[in-house]
Structures are given as C-alpha cells and as structure tokens.
Amino acid sequence: MWVRKLLAQKSFHLPWLSYRSGGGNPVGSAPFDVRPSVPCPRGQGGATVVIAGLVWLASLAGVIASDGISIELIDHQDLSATAIGFGGQYKVGHWTPVRLRLKTGAAACRGHIVLKTHDSDGQSVEFVQQEEVSLAANEERSVVGYIRFGSLESQLSVGFQTDQDRVTRVYQRVSDLATARRSTDPLVVVLGGELPPVTTPIQAGPTKLSYAAVAAAEMPDRWHGYEAVDTLILLTGQLSAFDGVTQPQWSALDRWVQLGGRLVLSVGRNGAAVFDSQHPLARFNPGQFVGVRQQAETAELESIFASSEQLSAFDMTAIRNPQGVVEVSIARGNEQQAFWVRFARGMGQVDLIAADLGLSPWTSWSGRISLMPRLIDGLSAGRPRKGLDMRVEKLAHVGYRDIVGQLRGAMDQFENVRIFPFGLVAALITLYALLIGPGDFFMLRRWLALRMQWTWLTFPLLAILFCLLAIGLSRYRDQGQVVVNKVEIIDVDTQSGRVRGTTWAQLYSPRQAQYDLSLTPSGRLTTDENAEVLMCWQGLPGDGLGGLGSPSTNRLTGKAYEVSFRSGGQLRGLSVPVASSKSLSVRWSAKVSAGSESQLVADRRHFLRGEIQNPLNVDLVDAVVLYQNSSYMIDGVLRSGQVVSLNQLSHKDLRWKLQQRVVVSNRDVSTQWDPEDVRPGHVPRILELMMFYGAAGGESYVDLTHRYQSYVDLSAALRTGRAILLGRCHESLSDLSDQQKLLSADANAHWTYVRVLFPVEMQQP
Incomplete structure (x- = not known):
C-alpha cells in the first residue's frame, strides 16, 4: 500500500533526458513535476532509492528501445552552418531558420518538425513545418525549420511529431546558442x-x-x-x-x-x-x-x-x-x-x-x-540629422520607435469597444469600499437604528449590486461581439504577374475564447488556388510592455497555439483572454492575370506621358500615379479596366504631397508629423508614409525608423524605372475566418490600399 502511495505522490528529477510522450502532448524535457510526499515508513528509505532507480532505468530503456529517433540542433562546432539564423545571429519578431539534425534507430519513421517558443505576449506557440519528413532506418539527416522568436531571452523546443507520439528536446536559452538582435537592427x-x-x-x-x-x-x-x-x-x-x-x-x-x-x-x-x-x-x-x-x-x-x-x-x-x-x-x-x-x-x-x-x-x-x-x-550610414537622437529618445515612453508600432497603436482602438477611464474604475472601487465599511455602519446604527446583525444581509446585497453593475458595464463596453480592425496593402507587379498581400489584423475578444484563424485572398483579385499564406502573431518593435526589445517577457501558462504551414497558413487554438486583443500579421502571394494596356514613357526630365489602365477587377478611389519625384492625381473613381491619359493630368512634387506642404508667406512649410498620434482616424496617413517612407524623407521627417517591416516601402521602385498606381478600395480583398466563419463582416474598420507597378520606357533622344 505504501508503494502505491509513494508512486502516486512522487516523481523523479530527470532534467537531462530527451523524452517521448504519447498522444502528441509532450511533457517537456524539463524536470518532471516533484510534489511533497508523505513520510516513508521507517526502514523503507532504501526501497525508495531502489524504486527510483528502476523507474529511471525503465525510462531510459523506453527511449532506447523505441524507434530510436533523436532530434537536436546541429552541432555548434559544425563549420558548414550555424544552428540558428545567419552567421550565429537572428532578429526577434522575424522568421528565422533553425537547422536540425535527425537520426533514426532500427526502425524507419515519418512525421513533421515542430518548433516551440513564446510569442511577444508570452504565449506558447508551436510552428508545425510544412513538409513531412520520411526517414529510413539508421538514417541521419539535416533539416531546416522556421520559427519566429518573441523576445531577446527566448526558449526553444525542437520536436519530431509522428502519428503516435513526439520526441522533443528543449534549449532553455536561445541567446546562448546565437546572438539575439533587436527587430529593427540592420x-x-x-x-x-x-x-x-x-x-x-x-x-x-x-x-x-x-x-x-x-x-x-x-x-x-x-x-x-x-x-x-x-x-x-x-x-x-x-x-x-x-x-x-x-x-x-x-x-x-x-x-x-x-x-x-x-x-x-x-x-x-x-x-x-x-x-x-x-x-x-x-x-x-x-x-x-x-x-x-x-x-x-x-x-x-x-x-x-x-x-x-x-x-x-x-x-x-x-x-x-x-x-x-x-x-x-x-x-x-x-x-x-x-x-x-x-x-x-x-x-x-x-x-x-x-x-x-x-x-x-x-x-x-x-x-x-x-x-x-x-x-x-x-x-548604418544614413544622413545624420541634428537633434534626431534626442527626438527618438523622447519617444521611449510610448513603447515604440518604429512606424509599425505607431500603426499598431492606432489599430488597437476599436470604435465599438468603450474604454472606461481609470478615474471611473477607481471611483467605483472607492465607493464600494466606503459602502461596505463606514457606509454600512452609519446606515444601520445612525439612520435605520437597526442592530449590526443586519450587516449579514446588507453586505451581500451590496456585493451583488456591484457585481451586477460590473456585468452591466462589461456588456455595455463591447456588446459581447468579436471585433476586428484590419489593414491590408495589396501590391501587383504587371511584369511578373505576381501579387503579394500584407495584412495586419487586431482582434478583440469580449470573452476568454480560442480561435482557429485563417485568411483567404479574395477571388476578385486572384484565382490562384496555390496562393501561399503565412499567418503569425505580430510583434511590437520597441522596448515597451510587450515589445520585442523588452529584456524579459512574462511567460504565460496554458496550451500552446499552433502556427501551421501545412494547411495554407492557419493559427489553431489561439487563446485570447477576456476583453483583450491580439495582433496578427499575414503575408501572402499568388499569381494574377493583370494584363494591362498601359503604355508609359518618361522624358529626359522624368515626366510621364501616355496612358495608364486599372487592370484589376476592383474600383479605386483617391487614385494617384507616382513616378520618380512626381505625382499625378486622378479625379473621381478609377473603374476596373478604365484607361486614363496622363497627358491631361497635372503633376505635383511627390515629397510635397507626402509631407503635405503648403505655402505660407512665400515659404513652403511641411505639415509636422506627430509620431505619438495613434488616433484610429490617423491610420490612412500612417499607411501613406509606410508605403513611401523613403520618398517622404524617411527618418528625418517621420522621426521613427521603418526597419521592422521595411519591405512595405516601395520608394526604391520609383527610382528604378517603375511607375506606381496607388488607390484605395472600399471593399476588403481578403477574408479572415474563424473556423470557416467570416470575421471580416464583423470588422469594426478596415483599410485596403492597392499598388500596381508598371514598367516605364525612356524616351529616345
């Protein structure tokens, strides 16, 4: 009987052992859970040691006698490659290659690579790799997986998942294996x-x-x-x-x-x-x-x-x-x-x-x-700006120094979700404390002349009253609806016939819930069934709370959610706490039939001539054609397939447009940019500067870097013989779903911008 009690209440410390867990739910290669046990009967301490040894031998034999598959990072002494990132360096918040070595025993096996870490919010996340790996008996192979680390001090778990079980190995500090760099470091x-x-x-x-x-x-x-x-x-x-x-x-x-x-x-x-x-x-x-x-x-x-x-x-x-x-x-x-x-x-x-x-x-x-x-x-050698470092330091209190952080701050505000000020919450707490304390005393003894025993009735009544008030305020706050703020930038290259999409989504959950999210490009834009979609969590480039540059992140308990490469880019089992939001980013690409009748020619002064056509199946508003340092405004709505002659359009200096310059007292003055402005109505302006950051003057104008997701900036395309048709679309061009149920229809707000790249021929002398 005492043996059963001992085995039920004690486990053993095996921190070094790679383990196998059944059913695909690994315990971890960290120590087994050790709980206090009842004192052993006298004379039975030796038996405890014997039992511990038998359990240890059984565990070890289980690993050796199984398929014998092992997984680990490639040896750091291997001169052909490093295990993580590039040259022993990686950047948090970015996709990072992880190089692994697999080795089988006497039996062949097949399965998927699973990499596990924490996101920038401290939630556990598993990255299930796309391709299935098949290994013959006694085979050793190097493979590559991809992961996104959420902090400078990350943990990494590498695993091999078969249909029956999973073999896992844990590395407690990734920074001991490779140099972690900030998300905005070059x-x-x-x-x-x-x-x-x-x-x-x-x-x-x-x-x-x-x-x-x-x-x-x-x-x-x-x-x-x-x-x-x-x-x-x-x-x-x-x-x-x-x-x-x-x-x-x-x-x-x-x-x-x-x-x-x-x-x-x-x-x-x-x-x-x-x-x-x-x-x-x-x-x-x-x-x-x-x-x-x-x-x-x-x-x-x-x-x-x-x-x-x-x-x-x-x-x-x-x-x-x-x-x-x-x-x-x-x-x-x-x-x-x-x-x-x-x-x-x-x-x-x-x-x-x-x-x-x-x-x-x-x-x-x-x-x-x-x-x-x-x-x-x-x-690293950009044009120095006087006083820039001082202005950037002043932004430390907002938690970000990159313009992507400003976009996230603006998206994290929901029109249909009411935010109660801290003063109101503090006042209600104070009122509650006063009512159940001195208020209850004076009401019973002074005003109602009742005995104090009545407090057994008044106290629960007050507690119930305030609980009902809290529930009512909670329902008044968000009406119990899931709300999504979504921003998407669609880029179409007419030469290669390829389209890429970048989507940022801020999901607000009124209750504790789990979501299985997926994103599908609109059929009005592409009919490519092989569109590649990468969905993942979105980090905050900065040192603030929850930022990618924060030296420490509180790791939350709970089941890990899954980033799957196998099923068209999905998030499965994403847990969002009550009255909280989650930041997501999606990148997708596909083939598109964007044949265009546009014929653009630039003269020696780099002014455009010719005709431009909207080659998409969507209408564009606020359309403008950009080339080199000029912009050409198109009035009204640019319909699908409509052709516009640039010869009839007046042009304006592009930097003037992006900096919103005006003439005051015979001097041109640019509208000052406020990097702390995160009002939701400011989102279109933030996106405009993100899309053409370099053309707007870069850091000298914005006072923020643009290094976290700098691929969004197409300023370089304007300098390499490309013209860009920029326009806004009233309808969303991608569908965000939870378990096949569209969330976009419930979206609080969405902003969709389209950029179409056209080749430009130079006028012959």
Whole structure:
C-alpha cells in the first residue's frame, strides 16, 4: 500500500533526458513535476532509492528501445552552418531558420518538425513545418525549420511529431546558442566570402558597419527565411563557395527578391560563368554580357567615392544596354562602362557591382568607406540629422520607435469597444469600499437604528449590486461581439504577374475564447488556388510592455497555439483572454492575370506621358500615379479596366504631397508629423508614409525608423524605372475566418490600399 502511495505522490528529477510522450502532448524535457510526499515508513528509505532507480532505468530503456529517433540542433562546432539564423545571429519578431539534425534507430519513421517558443505576449506557440519528413532506418539527416522568436531571452523546443507520439528536446536559452538582435537592427548578410568591416565617420560619431558571413549551406530553402535580412550580398570571386546550393535554395532567394528583398551582386573576374544561361545567378543579369576586362582607369571611382588613395587595376564585367538605373559608370577609352547598376526585379531591388568586392584591391581600398554604406542603402550610414537622437529618445515612453508600432497603436482602438477611464474604475472601487465599511455602519446604527446583525444581509446585497453593475458595464463596453480592425496593402507587379498581400489584423475578444484563424485572398483579385499564406502573431518593435526589445517577457501558462504551414497558413487554438486583443500579421502571394494596356514613357526630365489602365477587377478611389519625384492625381473613381491619359493630368512634387506642404508667406512649410498620434482616424496617413517612407524623407521627417517591416516601402521602385498606381478600395480583398466563419463582416474598420507597378520606357533622344 505504501508503494502505491509513494508512486502516486512522487516523481523523479530527470532534467537531462530527451523524452517521448504519447498522444502528441509532450511533457517537456524539463524536470518532471516533484510534489511533497508523505513520510516513508521507517526502514523503507532504501526501497525508495531502489524504486527510483528502476523507474529511471525503465525510462531510459523506453527511449532506447523505441524507434530510436533523436532530434537536436546541429552541432555548434559544425563549420558548414550555424544552428540558428545567419552567421550565429537572428532578429526577434522575424522568421528565422533553425537547422536540425535527425537520426533514426532500427526502425524507419515519418512525421513533421515542430518548433516551440513564446510569442511577444508570452504565449506558447508551436510552428508545425510544412513538409513531412520520411526517414529510413539508421538514417541521419539535416533539416531546416522556421520559427519566429518573441523576445531577446527566448526558449526553444525542437520536436519530431509522428502519428503516435513526439520526441522533443528543449534549449532553455536561445541567446546562448546565437546572438539575439533587436527587430529593427540592420542585418547585412554576405554569401560567397567575407568583407572587412567598415567604420563610417558620421556626425553622430564613428559607426561600424559589419556583416554576417554565411556558408552556402545556410541559405534558406523558403523565401520567408530571409525576412530578417535587410541586404544580402553575393560575392562571386570564388564560385566554389556556391557548390552544393540546391535548386530550392536558389528559388527561395529569387522569390524573396521578387517579393521585396534587396540583393547586391558583385561580379568581376567570373562574369562569363555567372552570366552563363545555365548558372542560377544568370537570372539577375540586368543586360547583355560583353566580357571581362582589365580596368586600369580608376580616377573616376576615386573621385566619386572621395578617396585620396589610388585604386589599382581590377577585373571588371562589362554589360551592354542595362535595364534600370546606372548609378556609376566609368570610362574605358571612348566608352562608358556601367560599374553600378540598380534595377527592379519584381517588387524587390538588385544592385550589380561589376567588380569583386571580396577580393583585392577592393578589400583594402579606403574608398570602401564611402561605397559600402551607399550600397547598403544607408542602413548604418544614413544622413545624420541634428537633434534626431534626442527626438527618438523622447519617444521611449510610448513603447515604440518604429512606424509599425505607431500603426499598431492606432489599430488597437476599436470604435465599438468603450474604454472606461481609470478615474471611473477607481471611483467605483472607492465607493464600494466606503459602502461596505463606514457606509454600512452609519446606515444601520445612525439612520435605520437597526442592530449590526443586519450587516449579514446588507453586505451581500451590496456585493451583488456591484457585481451586477460590473456585468452591466462589461456588456455595455463591447456588446459581447468579436471585433476586428484590419489593414491590408495589396501590391501587383504587371511584369511578373505576381501579387503579394500584407495584412495586419487586431482582434478583440469580449470573452476568454480560442480561435482557429485563417485568411483567404479574395477571388476578385486572384484565382490562384496555390496562393501561399503565412499567418503569425505580430510583434511590437520597441522596448515597451510587450515589445520585442523588452529584456524579459512574462511567460504565460496554458496550451500552446499552433502556427501551421501545412494547411495554407492557419493559427489553431489561439487563446485570447477576456476583453483583450491580439495582433496578427499575414503575408501572402499568388499569381494574377493583370494584363494591362498601359503604355508609359518618361522624358529626359522624368515626366510621364501616355496612358495608364486599372487592370484589376476592383474600383479605386483617391487614385494617384507616382513616378520618380512626381505625382499625378486622378479625379473621381478609377473603374476596373478604365484607361486614363496622363497627358491631361497635372503633376505635383511627390515629397510635397507626402509631407503635405503648403505655402505660407512665400515659404513652403511641411505639415509636422506627430509620431505619438495613434488616433484610429490617423491610420490612412500612417499607411501613406509606410508605403513611401523613403520618398517622404524617411527618418528625418517621420522621426521613427521603418526597419521592422521595411519591405512595405516601395520608394526604391520609383527610382528604378517603375511607375506606381496607388488607390484605395472600399471593399476588403481578403477574408479572415474563424473556423470557416467570416470575421471580416464583423470588422469594426478596415483599410485596403492597392499598388500596381508598371514598367516605364525612356524616351529616345
């Protein structure tokens, strides 16, 4: 009998043992729960030790005698790749690749990789990977999973889920395995070699521009694995560095660029091999390959990049008739050769440097101090603004320093949800305390002249009265309805026939409930049944409560919800507390038939001429055409298929429009931007600056960064030979559902903006 009591009340501390749990509900590789036990009868302590040993041996035998599958992060001593992120670095709040090693025993098995951590709100979340993994007996294989960490001090659980059970291993501190970086820190990744760091002398003080050098094995095989990368630099001086890169990895790289990524391609002595039609990098050739030449005339480069040091001769790839914009050209005899070409690919940008930046003489030339920051788009060497650091520090109290945080603050207010001020709540609590204390005493003894025994009746009556008041106020607050605020930006590239969607949703739940959420693009926009949808929680880029930069996050108990890649991007079992909201973000892409009859030509002054057509099946209001530094307003509603002649439209300076400048006393004055304004009516203005952040003046005007989800900014497309038709749509172009029930119909508010990218031809002289 005492043995049964002992086994019922005690368990044993096995913190190091990877475990197997049945039914797909793992206990964890943390210690088993140890609870106080009744004292053992005298003389039975030895029996306790024996039983503990038997249980330990049985547990160990269970692991060894099972299928024998094990899962762990790849060894940190493996020089071919790092386990997490890029070059041992990752950014919180972004999709991050995690590299794992699987090993089976005597039996074959099949299942899914499951990665578990906490989101920025402290809720447990599981990321169930898309593809099923099949392993033969005694097989060892490396696989890659994708996860989004919610804090700088995250925990990671890696598991292999079969139909019957799950094998799991827990890593308590991810920061011990890789360097955690803030969500808005710049991350520049170099593939194919290494670049020496550059110290840039700017007004605020010297800034070190460093890079994360990675091996080819670290290239993700899914495009969203690059989400944390601000700029990817490919060095082709040593082509052997790309040996072993698979076709899915090349496809993921190209897909990331087309969906808004930034790629820098350095091609010098190996230009013939790189731009051969059979090489995977040939897709990034902006023109016609001519040959590789020795460039000895370097005086122009020394002047452009402000270097007093002479640049030695180098191998240069010659390109004829490049598309896009030639940022820098140098003379070779009587010809001008393109040295730096910037061109658009899809909704992304590619910069071609016709030299090997990873080889001599470039690695030691002092002109790199000017070249590299300009090439990486000024991430660490932007134009210094006087007083900017002081203004950013003043924003610390609002909890964010990125414009995405301002959007979230505006979306987290619901028109049909009434917020009771703290003063009212405090007054009711004070009134309740006064009534049940001195109020009850004076009412019974002084006013009603009753005995104090009546307090057994008056006290519960007062308690019930205030409970009913609280219930009534709660129902008055939100009418018991689920409310959704939704923002979506739809981008259509008419050249590639691809559409991408970015959706932010703020879901308010009046009661404690679980939701199974999914998002489906509207059939009016695309009929592609293979649309890829990525739904996940949305972080707050900042140091405030619940922010991604917060040093600590309160980890909540409860069952983890699931981010599934297998079923078209869903959140399953998402628990939202009573009278609380949850921030969500969705990225999706698909094919679209956006054939257009638009014919746009730009003259030497970069003014547009020709006709533009709305190629979508939706009408657009407040439509405007943007190109270079000009904007062309279209009056009224732009109907589906309607063609408008730009020759009849007046143009306005784009920065004037974005900064809402007006003329006062013969001086143009811009409307000051308030980064603390989170009124719901301010959402359209916030979105306008997010969509064209660089064209509006960037940080110098907004006083906030735009690095968390910077792919939304298409300012670069305006400078690479693209015109953009921007318009607002009255109807939502995606459906947010909970267990197949549409939530969009109950949405408190939604804002839908559409941007259509058109190619522009330059007028021949």
